[in-house]
Amino acid sequence: MIGLANAIRYAALSLLITAAYGDSLVIKNVHVHPVTAPDIENGQVLIVDGKIADVGKKVTGRGAKIIDGHGLDLYPGLINAATNIGLEEIGSLRDTVDLNEIGEFNPQLMARMSFNPSSSHIDVTRSAGVTSVLTLPGSGGGRPGPEATVFYGQGAVMRLDGWTWDDMTVKAGAVLDMNFPVIGNAPPKPFPEMEKEYRKKLDQIADFFENARRYQKAKAAANSDFKPDPRFEAMIPVLEGQRPVFVRAARERAIKEAVAFADRQKIKIIIAGPEEIGDTGPLLKARQIPVILGDTLALPLHDDSPYDSRYTLPNEFYKAGVKICFGTFDVQFARNVGFQAAAAVAFGLPYDAAVKGVTINAAEILGVDSQLGSIDKGKLADLILTDGDPLEAKTNIKMEFIDGKQVSLENRQTQLYEKYLNRP
């Protein structure tokens, strides 16, 4: 029983290489799952300066520290493409939540600069094999109706290890978090009236973009009188197509409207948290608009929807040729992102698409695929060593590396576990 309690510690200790293992490291005797290439049985990975220097049947790392993987599986670290980690500690305590700032247009707000590097969610999520996350400044909540928030601010890709938020930033300003307005989010009014309200809101957004463009032009032709404005400044990467807009759009109509909006504004968007596909598949495919899916394990939209209509949703987007990845849109269950992908497999999604949906596809959609998402030469060495499929709940994460550095799998929960398991 004690041995069981110490399973994690054992895994850590028996394989632990001291933090100061130098600049290069070889992980050998592992089943490598690069995700972007065929699996390598009994393979090896060379890590130099925190990056993957080589991967194959045999790598040469002169003077490198060696870790024996004992035939375990090596995967790229999982990516959760939608969370609020670092910005929310205890959901019901407003003082510990830094989401949904007041105001409709806040494109200048930056999630990463308020990311709490000591949040207990970081350790807990990391120990489940999630090595990086998109942290968002919004939660889709906030005020409904005409004063609903439009832009929450910028989300950042964060690695779940480091001393400061600065260390932990993989990509600042990765996305602009947007709450797409919906018709009829207000108390019941006749539909035409609500639609009018909605159109007005869209006009407001269009005006904001128009002003942002005027600002952009004025800045380009800048002289000494030019007055900078943080809000419009933050829109320039969006207008230039450098920063995709993370568009929260759940229903078919909202998705279509969001696509039309992106067409009009000529901006790059990601559809986030869709709850149905309707006939949006071809629209999204034609424009190569990717989708960040929320929980697969969710209730159907309508009483008479098929019981598995949310379970099959990932596969429906996949079949439509849309690039998908997974996010949990929360903090509490951020560690379970792999299980959400697995549930989609139970209901039709090809297994490879599920794995990619928590690794390389997430990296591509968030624009960090040059650094993350697969075991490929040149990428950051964010790796997990497991005793099986990382999407399965019964699988254990045995060892984990972020930027080539082995990270602790301990957290407050494992500490409490050991403490109380051994209570006399």
Added chain:
Amino acid sequence: MRIAIFFLITFAIARARAETFLIKNATVMTVSKGKIENGSVLVENGKIAAVGHDITAPAHGTVIDATGMFLTPGLIDCHSHTAIEGNVNEGSVSDAAMVNVKDVINPYDVNIYRALAGGLTVSNVLHGSANAIGGQTVVIKLRWGKDAEGMLFAGAVPGIKFALGENPKRQGYPRTIFSGPNARERRYPGTRLGVEDVIREDFTKAKIYQQEWAEYNARIARGENPIPPRRDLQLEPLVEVLEGKRYLHCHSYRSDELLMLMKLSDEIGFKIRTFQHALEAYKVAKEIAARHIGVSTFSDWWSYKIEVVDAIPYNAAICVRKGIVTSLNSDSDELQRHLNYEAAKTMRYGGLTEEEALSLVTLSPAKQLGIDKRVGSIDVGKDADLVLWNKYPLSNYSKAMQVWIDGTKYFDVADDLKARADVAAKKKVLLEKEKARQESDKKKAPSGPKNPKAPGEVL
């Protein structure tokens, strides 16, 4: 061979009444007696008639070839709010013992069917947690298609919901949503101290009430003419708890409050059947185990409020190791659809064995609800509540294919597929009819004043 054997393609069985059938070549996960590879289960008259390797096919009945598939007992959820019509909480008072979930079971709640499709067959349907003493609870079988009466698990001991901690005291806070221009009246209690007080006081009242009836009956027996005591629906359930006729299921989180109720129960003399959620049960597992109280917890919930900061996904595992009858519950219309996935998490968090993990959502909740002689494992004589899975049920890739309750099939993936096409077609017709109705209503002389508003004009 005069035996009529129907080697049906596994799922192509029309829904039938409780029938005789044999499931063969399945991996049978009995939960009570390990796993039987290539096993068979014979069902007769709604009961499990035989379990093993070589069971002769019945003379009259169906044989289901479940090669490659897994058979488990129906899953059991010890904490559900599914099928409650109206508000889940009678939250207006700190003691709502007079209300009864049994009165408001809605057999048309589609979440029953959705849960069934995830292998769930039994639910403990509970009142919410807004009050120290909540409403009465009821155990149902998810017999989709039956009326409310037909859902009830006959013979299951009824329960009552208690609640400790933040939820029952929330309406006593001087601030939060209870202040400002729309201030609501505060309700006692506003602290954990007050929660204890409410429970103590009301049990005290219940004992007096019990006494009043005893005295009344004694006076009647003596030939006197007393006025009978007024029947009090708020106190009667507590009397039943005192008399062991009603199970006490207590929503709780922190170890201090768990211990508080245990000490109070020692002092007053009532039994706690289960602690619900009990996310810090692992801290007082010894005390809980000593009193034979069950723990029905979450797999990995935490951090949503301050009283769950010390919640750990190892809670179930520690409780099991300390000898507590432990279950995992859903408390959610969604989560109840995949309690098998929830159970699998305890293999990662705490290293439970496959059978221990599966028991958390089958035999153990059955024990907690006092229905383990009837359900919870695949044993001869038990109700034929069975689930056939396409894959190893503790895998996140598994899916329930067929579900039986009392030997009657209530879910079949193949039937479901057929039914959805049927409903879609019928719905299309109904929508067209509705459109036609609307148009004909418009055409007919408009009702009301002779100058009706122009169509689309905003009223």
Added chain:
Amino acid sequence: MKRALAVAVAGLVCAVCVRAAAPSAIAIKDARIVPVSGPDLPRGTVLLRNGLIEDVGPDLTIPADAWVIDGAGLTVYPGFIDGLSTWGVSPPPRPEPAAGSNAASPPRAQGPEDRPEDDAFERAADLMNPSDSRLQMARDAGFTTAAAFPERGIFGGEGAIVDLAGARGRDMVVASPIGQYIALRTRGFAAGFPNSLMGVIAYVRQTYLDLDWYKRANVVYAAHVSGNKRPGYDHYLEALGNSPRVLLPATEAQQIDRMLSFGVELKQPFIIYGLHEAYRRIDELSRSKTPVFVSLKWPAAPKDGDPANVPDYRTLVMRDQAPGVPGLLARAGVSFGFYDDGVDKTADLKKAVRKAIDAGLAQADAIRALTLNVAEIYGVADRMGSIEKGKIANLVVTRGDAFADKTKIEYVFVDGQQFKPSEDEPAKAAGDTAALRTTGAPPALGPQYPAVRAMSDHGVETSVCAIRACE
């Protein structure tokens, strides 16, 4: 707006002017007569005198003093009866908040013993307002009578059978008490007990247990005063104890199941009202022999709804099947009637009944459901519900079959008083109950005691204007 004002002014003017002469008797001759209690008379005469049906038959001798209406081409039906209505009932005044208290609502109830939402003691018979504009609206649709109830709270109060015209409120009352109106409604979370459906059910259950106890305790006390604590006086239970039956709501199938067993549990004679999903429970209703009232507010798509909100299958089935319920009930032999359920336009009322007929309710069954059935359910068939000698002269006279497309209602007789249906919906005058309902304001003083006492009972009016003068 202008129009409404004009009618209102006309009403006021009339109130002090016209008074037509009243005939001592009226004979409707050569009309088709549908007595409901017996076979139709293809050609006959109905004779009215003193507010009663003096005689009916194929070959009546018409007395010399009678004013004669040529009934050729006309059909005479008993006046229609609404099974559960608030027509004519003024909302009871709310208690004034205590001085200095800024809370408009009563104190938060702590449990059943506080009797929240309990108006059991209110009696429709004491609250009748003959100037309620809905009376004319209802008469214009052929309704002469309603089982009227106060409707506030969970225990709404005691109903009365009322005729839908009269000089004073009390003149309208035919029978009282007839039943306690129960609504399983809840207020907001902050309003106190009960705030859930299960809470309301527990509350009603406890109240009837209390009633049972109250009765028994008083019997014991009366016989053995010494040594027993007095049971006390309970205003609410006194009222409940005098009620002959209870009305329970159930629209959906599971609610019907629930109320069928709850009614039995309460040990009271009961009626179920609502019934839109009763097509799933016809057998159960038939077996239970429980009388029911079907709501005429058929479920329908909301106006100005979001086109993207496609209703679910069950809702669609209910919208499609609900109007078929009366036909099914009739064929299964269930004793049923209709109630307006807030439908407050003449044309809509007619259209709603027509829907049930189109969905399979036989014309004769529809008429019976609107007349004799309701009278039987409330035990007043000895005085109304059919065209029989000695019954109250409540009649509807139509040109064509009632509820057929082109049919026009020519006359309505209430207590022998003749009304000519208006082509217009009545204007809502200030002080109308209907208007009060939305504002929640207390009623203006004394609608039951009109300042202008225009005429004696049972007078026959010959103009629309004069009818308003009755106020």
